[in-house]
Amino acid sequence: MKKSFKLASIAAALLCSSQAFAQEPVYVTGGANMFLFDNEVHNVDNAFGPWLGLGYQLDKNWAVELDYNMASSETKTASATDTDISLLSINGLYRYAPVGQNSLLAKAGLGQYKLDAGALGEESKAAIKVGAGYEYFLQPNLSATVFWDLLVSFDSTLIESVPSVGLKYQFGDVSSSKPMKSEKSQPVTAAPVQKPAVMDDDSDGVANTSDLCANTPSGVRVNSQGCPFDRDVDGVYDYMDECPMTPEGAKVADNGCREQLTETVSIELYVSFPNNSSVIPQEYHGEIKKVADFMKQYPDTKVTLVGHTDSSGSAAYNQMLSEKRAARVAAYLVNNFNLESERVLSRGEGETSPIADNSTKEGRNKNRRVTAEISTTVVNN
The missing domain is CATH 2.40.160.20 (Porin)
Structure with a gap:
């Protein structure tokens, strides 16, 4: 009590x-x-x-x-x-x-x-x-x-x-661009010293000389540079954003909501590997990044990476090597571009799906690969 x-x-x-x-x-x-x-x-x-x-x-x-x-x-x-x-x-x-x-x-x-x-x-x-x-x-x-x-x-x-x-x-004003408490005027006996007027055309509390967003609408909360806040960093200010928690990197419309398309969009990936290796060649890093950017723009998509080998070596060894190649590309996508691991799957098909003649050097080079195709169709609400 x-x-x-x-x-x-x-x-x-x-x-x-x-x-x-x-x-x-x-x-x-x-x-x-x-x-x-x-x-x-x-x-x-x-x-x-x-x-x-x-x-x-x-x-x-x-x-x-x-x-x-x-x-x-x-x-x-x-x-x-x-x-x-x-x-x-x-x-x-x-x-x-x-x-x-x-x-x-x-x-x-x-x-x-x-x-x-x-x-x-x-x-x-x-x-x-x-x-x-x-x-x-x-x-x-x-x-x-x-x-x-x-x-x-x-x-x-x-x-x-x-x-x-x-x-x-x-309570009171919490704008980061304004002082928390205005100074109270004090009685003076002498004539006040005239100070140059501080120009603030949009009345957001940030002087024109420091204001990077000089036409902010009245009443909109701004940062120390005079610009409105954009919490989900989608390029649409919070006061105009009808979807303020859009996933990072997603394409958005002018109202800040995810862009809805009426056609099917897709992207393909092809990564070729040296003989008996699962190391991703440097020349394909840019191609993998394109896939990551596509998946960030369309957060509902998933990808399945499929690894392949040529016919050199035993079938069991080639199956293991193909799985290892696909898993290596999957790990690169997740670790370097912050994609959710549940959106990136991988599997190996060994030497069972050649796309070229394994009896030639050029054909074997083409067969040592990891491939993927991602497509999605979205419709306006």
Whole structure:
């Protein structure tokens, strides 16, 4: 009951504080955390519970945050006494990308750590809190966070890990191209010094001299260069993109959705190998890249690579060599062009499918090969 009252009081205080600064660079955050205990120091089970935080974004990279972490556990004794864990800390946070963009985070601060085991007693320690995490923006003002923090007491008797996940809501302006807080004018007795006017024709917060996208529509969130964001990197800005999570490399229409065709498209691959070898000749690397580019443009396609040999040697050896050649080309596609392995299949047919006369040198050269053909037909919705 005491724990629930504490959590409710802190939540109410954070809500009131955030409403009071709704136009300031204030944010509220919270979620779930775990306390992973050093069993050599504490005879307590690992614990799970909630956490809340209130932060102030000082500038595009730095913030200060007040956190309250809680959990409930039991002692590892015969009586299994309930134990309340709490940590109140003030932390400095540094983000590697400007606020408003996905970023790695670093944290350091000081806190008051308490273990309350009821009749068994209470323990309180001052501790250093350090950690690292990642923030992913779901919406312009709403993001998800994940952290792994480490607590170290000043007497070095406490070393605990505190992983956590949460959500964060940022009040005020989160544009990476604007300062988080405008400077307040101060009364002056002398006449103000006239400064040259900063021209910003599209009113996006980036001066014309630095704006690489000078005609951004009003209200569109931009980066530090004045250009709208394009999260899926398909060449269509987010504010115009009707399909914002298009697979990388896919062909898209003007609305950012995958281009739909009405005809069948195809590509063929032919790779020739030296005698008794599965090493891909350098001259065919470019041909394999064309296949990879085709598959990225049409993410629904799959390919089956078929290996072949000439008739030299035993049939069993040639079957093994043909499989090895096909697998080598498949591995090259997957490892060098980041294609999903389930889209690239391979098999060998040994010497059973010649395309030329094996009694001549030229014919054997043609038969030592890996081939593939990919085709797909898509229709407009």
